[in-house]
Amino acid sequence: MRSYAPAAPDTPSAPPGAPPRSDWATLRRLLPYLWQYKWRVVFALAFMVGAKFANVGVPVLLKNLVDAMSLKPDDPAAVLVVPVGLLLAYGLLRLSTSLFTELRDLVFAQATQGAARSIALQTFTHLHALSLRFHLERQTGGMTRDIERGVRGIESLISYSLYSIVPTVIEVALVLGILAVKFDAWFAWITLAALALYITFTVLVTEWRTQFRKQVNEFDSTAHTRAIDSLLNYETVKYFGNEGYEAQRYDDSLQRLRRARLKSQTTLSLLNAGQQLIIAVALVGMLWRATQGVADGRMTLGDLVMVNAFMIQLYIPLNFLGVIYREIKQNLTDLDKMFTLMERDREVADAPGAQPLDTARGSGIRFEQVDFAYEPARPILHGVDFEIPDGKTVAVVGPSGSGKSTLGRLLYRFYDVQAGSVRIAGQDIRAVTQSSVRRAIGIVPQDTVLFNDTIAYNIGYGRPGASQAEIEAAARAAHIHDFIAAMPLGYQTMVGERGLKLSGGEKQRVAIARTLLKNPPILIFDEATSALDSANERAIQAELQSVARGRTTLVIAHRLSTVVDAHEILVMEAGRIAERGSHAQLLAAGGRYARMWALQQNEPAPAAGAAHQAVGSTP
CATH class of the missing domain: 3.40.50.300 (P-loop containing nucleotide triphosphate hydrolases)
Incomplete structure (x- = not known):
């Protein structure tokens, strides 16, 4: 009897009634995978801090270089001190920034890729351990999309947080400290106020936009699921001449996806415009304050250059903060979906100590x-x-x-x-x-589904590692060897998606050969x-009775x-x-x-x- 579970919900990866996981909970779930490489994490953070110190040192050195240019042309120091000292130090700081950044990436790459590999493998293994009920309910296209986005999200999340957010925070702290110590507090207050307003605006608008991003993901998964399901059922579509109907269903999904993406893009433009306005106002305020200081004699031209350089260095990462925050939120959502898959309860599990x-x-x-x-x-x-x-x-x-x-x-x-x-x-x-x-146990099922691989692989799947001679012996026992040998590629013939290049009888004989190779009690x-057909049925029946x-x-x-x-x-x-x-x-x-x-x-x-x-x- 073919019994099936009820129709799948729209999001089969999420257990019904499960409370939503917070972003911090998702991050805590990820940390153990990264902490396997704790020394790499420590070294990467050290290199990152070194890169930020070198980066902040560049405007300071640039200020000294500009101030040094006030020397008289005939002063020997103008030839010796400026080119040999400051220019060399400037070049070394620039080189140090790039060197520390590359060392950070090199050291941390193994931790990132290792964590992604561990989580992907654990998810794959867990999916195989889940019950048949789950796999009858699942939507393959949407589920594979969730896994794909989750694995990609690990790399993006680590990249954005470690390579963008944390370095920006360190740099902002250093810049605020320098501005507050070297100049009056207004420079620090203007910068701090701009940052607070920028971050608040970015977080609020991005949180509001999250609903549109979720719609984009849902409609993308639905469209992908429909496309995969339609292609897997290619024959059924052809039998009923429903190509136009399938195209219309797919187009309906794409239309919803298009509308959701347009809405997401419109709100993104609003976010970017607001961010640019905040940064522009802050930049004008800082330069006005610095220009006034130079005019009053409280600041040098080098100070003006340094303030401007600091603002440019802060402006560049801040300009991407909205994008980075949005992507981090999206990566956390994608990662949470994959963790939810990993946490699905196993309906059928081994007893403790089995x-x-x-x-x-x-x-x-x-x-x-x-x-x-x-x-x-x-x-x-x-x-x-x-x-x-x-x-x-x-x-x-x-x-x-x-x-x-x-x-x-x-x-x-x-x-x-x-x-x-x-x-x-x-x-x-x-x-x-x-x-x-x-x-x-060995089984010859009524509905045989084969891997999209060679005939030899599909027969050999009954006992991985079996020799070619053993595979051929099993094929002979299943009365399919002559048929395979007559084909140009023989046992290396590809059987197609789910074995669709073979007839029903041929697939069933491959299944019989596979079970014979397994040789279970x-x-x-x-x-x-x-x-x-009748002739082959009698031959195979006799063989099955012999095997049994x-x-x-x-x-x-x-x-x-x-x-x-x-x-x-x-x-x-x-x-x-x-x-x-x-x-x-x-x-x-x-x-x-x-x-x-x-x-x-x-x-x-x-x-x-x-x-x-x-x-x-x-x-």
Whole structure:
């Protein structure tokens, strides 16, 4: 049975009802990743402070250089002191500023890239550890966009904060100190007032603009999700001739994105205009004060040059403060989305101290009075109780929606049962590690999805590291080797997105080969031959029976002719076992199974080769 969770919410990455995380909380969440490189952080900060001291020293030296030019032309000091002393020191300070900055970038680059790598890998690993329910609910396009922006946001956040905000704060503090000590307090007060007004205006307007930035992100993710979903379902779009409809849906998303971006750009222009006005007024006030000081004789021309240079040095980073603050806010939002993904609870988790499944004790399977529901209001299984002894085969048949495929999902522990237990060799699978359970089971699913890689890779995925000879042996056992060998690239043939270059039957045989290569003690065949034609089905069925010999096997089937040799057949209906017994016993009972058998015997056999489609042919 194919049961699915409810439709996904617009933002599947956020747990429902979760309170919004503050920016400081997001930063605290990031700090441990950076603190792994604490000595690099310390050295980078030291180089940054050195660069700022050198940068602030340039206007001071420039003042002395200008004042020194007041010497008389015939004074020997004009030749010796000015060029040799001040000019050399000026050049050294300029060089020191660039050198310290480059050293800071060089030292801190490994910390930045290391933190980004650690967080991206942890997110990827955590997503694989989340339950099947999450992955049925997720919107792939939007989720990958969140991860992509989050990883990029780490680098931008560190770059803006360490390379822009912190250095600007240090420089402002140094400049204010020099102005207050060397001149009257008005210079410091004008600068401080301008900075306070500038920062307040920037923060308030940027906070107001955040709503538009969030809309841009949401509409961007929605457009991306729709595009990815449409391309992944290319065949369905073609089947129904809905290219225009898909283009219209995508255009609707792009229109909303365009309007949100225009609104964001308009408010950005307002922010920039206000910032320029504040800076211009402050600059005029400072220069007016300095010019008046020169006219009154309280200040030299060098002082005027120094004040002007200080204002220019402060003006350049301040001019980008609005952009930087906005980007930091956006990076924190993007990073928070990725951290939220990392913090999603694992619905199915290993019990504390769980040990690996002990397959040496056997591989028998036992479902004990199992009740299960994907949603509380929609029960799927009711008191299901059966056993598959070691090395035996049990088949489960029944109409669609009766709960057959749910048994396989529970055995793989994609979900936990609400009542009863599922046991392997007497061990409750909730008490052992999930990885050991899944290593012990091999499955040939009804819907085979392949990686966009070579045939050899897809078969070899059953046991990473398998040799080419082992891969080919598995392909021969699955009766697909001759087909692969006949292609120009053989086992190096690419199968396309989700294996779309292969027919349904070819994909299913690749899945069979992959499971044969894994060679597990427990097998699940979920409609394993449903996509094969009659001739290939008989050949593969014989091979599957040979492979299943001596293994504990659960066969989920719709076609009864494929399960006649099972040791026991379970007939499921509405989540309950309605009948059980061997093929002969069930026919003799004249119940549901007998009626299903009679109906299928009257169905016309499918034409040989009907399901076959060559690689590279038009779908």
